[in-house]
Amino acid sequence: MQWHDEQPIYRQLRDLVVERIMDGSFAEGAAVPSVRQVASDYRINHLTVARAYQELVETGLLEKRRGLGMYVTLGARATLTADEQAHFFARELPAFAERVRNLGLDMQQVTQRLLQEGDIE
Numbered sequence: 142m143q144w145h146d147e148q149p150i151y152r153q154l155r156d157l158v159v160e161r162i163m164d165g166s167f168a169e170g171a172a173v174p175s176v177r178q179v180a181s182d183y184r185i186n187h188l189t190v191a192r193a194y195q196e197l198v199e200t201g202l203l204e205k206r207r208g209l210g211m212y213v214t215l216g217a218r219a220t221l222t223a224d225e226q227a228h229f230f231a232r233e234l235p236a237f238a239e240r241v242r243n244l245g246l247d248m249q250q251v252t253q254r255l256l257q258e259g260d261i262e
Contacts, residue, residue, distance in 0.1 A: 150189050151189045151190075151193040151196070154179070154185070154189065155196050155197060158173065158194075158197060158203075159197075159221060162202060162217050162218055163225075169213050169216065170212060170213060170215055171213055172210050173203065173210070175211075176191050176194060176211075194211055197211075198211070201217070201220065202217045202221070203217075
């Protein structure tokens with residue numbers, strides 16, 4: 142993993158765990174790697190990993206099971222999907238529509254192209 146300077150490592154790690162929940166690599170109800178394991182694998186401080194995991198606990202995506210470790214909560218993927226969809230409609234879609242207008246493109250042509258490119262029905 143290559144860490145970048147644009148945001149703290151714990152946030153990058155948190156985002157990585159979110160990605161893995163979204164893509165199914167970390168299944169709902171399954172354990173995530175331990176703090177010590179992640180710290181060792183990525184050669185980062187265990188407190189950094191603990192902070193990332195704690196944020197995920199606070200948002201309800203992970204749960205602590207005393208003596209067992211951290212687990213992905215049931216419904217975590219649906220929660221993340223709903224959040225991403227809301228973000229898309231609130232921020233990304235309006236920015237995209239503005240870009241289309243600024244380029245002088247016809248929205249119907251853009252829609253048709255999206256349907257062709259993405260096999261969207």
